[in-house]
Amino acid sequence: MKKILIIGAVGQIGSELTMALRNIYGGENVIASDINNIASEKLLKSGPFEIVDITDKNSIVSMIKKYNINIIIDLAAILSATGEKNPMLAWNVNINGLINVLEIAREYKIEQVLIPSSIAVFGPGTPIECAPQETVLHPTTMYGITKVAGELVADYYVKKYNLDVRGLRYPGIISNETLPGGGTTDYAVAIYYDAVKYGKYTCFVKEDTRLPMMYMPDCLKATIDLMQADFSSLKHHSDFNVGAMSFSVKELADSIRKYIPNFVIEYKPDFRQAIADSWPNAVDDTAAREEWGWNPSFDLDAMTQDMLKVIGEKHKQGLI
């Protein structure tokens, strides 16, 4: 059985991807790691958990040796909004951390490395209505710059060292297990929590802000489908556009109002508005559909129903 090391496993995506992979490959074969251990009990108890700092190469190497790792998933990152407050931290974690992973993968003959990219690679010059797979990549945030550089360096390792490196440009991910970690698309999660808890939400971007988004079950499916794809059939490697849905904040609020009719939203845009405005409304994911069969399941209404059900249940139980 393959042994998978996830770095950044405690975050919004890692907390759920770890559990999904443990269900497939067995708890003991999926090693969760992060710089912090504030994780759910189920994550800490369903398999190994280790403290790893991705910027410290030795801390990763010791995991490779201890568990005979075959696959590394690098989810450790500083996201767009936090990255604008501390650009050098974003560079250090997102780029120096990634280089550590790639160099270790080369030295220790790791069979596969998965590195997520983001819609943050786009910026001025990218067609706003639907970002093509191949297009201008001029991001305005340090986060976006690290994601473009990360895609390029990952593809370099594929070409130069024949390393199996794969990655996908996630849109904003919406989920109800772990709160997002400091991104611009966080409003699309917070709105559901505040709708359930208070019946109102103050949004930090304007009502006509429209971005590509994806519900967590589709994010997990995309990630696992790409991991399991035949490497020789991939023409792209670290930069697959993946789309699922695209909506404005007004349309999101309207979809919540179908179930919470008195829900009220107000708008107080802050520095994240400029970041959101630099990203496209939607992405063209033809390459992902053609090369590894990408096909999302959730649209806005299906996601809203599920989010309100799960968050409503947590609220009733006093968990949030």
Ligand code: NAD
């Ligand atoms: P997150 O912020 O929720 O989690 C990141 C995790 O990395 C955190 O648990 C954090 O403790 C950990 N981390 C930070 N510094 C570290 C270090 N030095 N060593 C080890 N761990 C460290 O992020 P996420 O949303 O789960 O994102 C995972 C990946 O997906 C990232 O590469 C991110 O850029 C990408 N992505 C996420 C979204 C989204 O909407 N969530 C969208 C596009 C791309």
Ligand code: SER
């Ligand atoms: N959700 C992420 C962010 O807003 C996109 O990569 O930073």
